[in-house]
Amino acid sequence: MEKQRFLCRVEKEITDHSVLKNEVPLGMEVALVQCLRCGVMGIKKLADAK
Numbered sequence: 001m002e003k004q005r006f007l008c009r010v011e012k013e014i015t016d017h018s019v020l021k022n023e024v025p026l027g028m029e030v031a032l033v034q035c036l037r038c039g040v041m042g043i044k045k046l047a048d049a050k
């Protein structure tokens with residue numbers, strides 16, 4: 001499982017997210033991610049990784 005740091009849209013903080021791009025292919029630039037702290041899922045541009 002790939003991990004990246006993104007801004008969590010619920011917590012408004014930078015947290016570790018798991019990147020589920022292999023499970024849900026959305027293209028090269030975006031990925032389905034899940035916050036590892038609160039569990040919220042969302043779509044993030046990979047370029048927005050912190």
Ligand SMILES: [Zn+2]
Nearest residue numbers: 008011035038
């Ligand atoms: Zn979160």
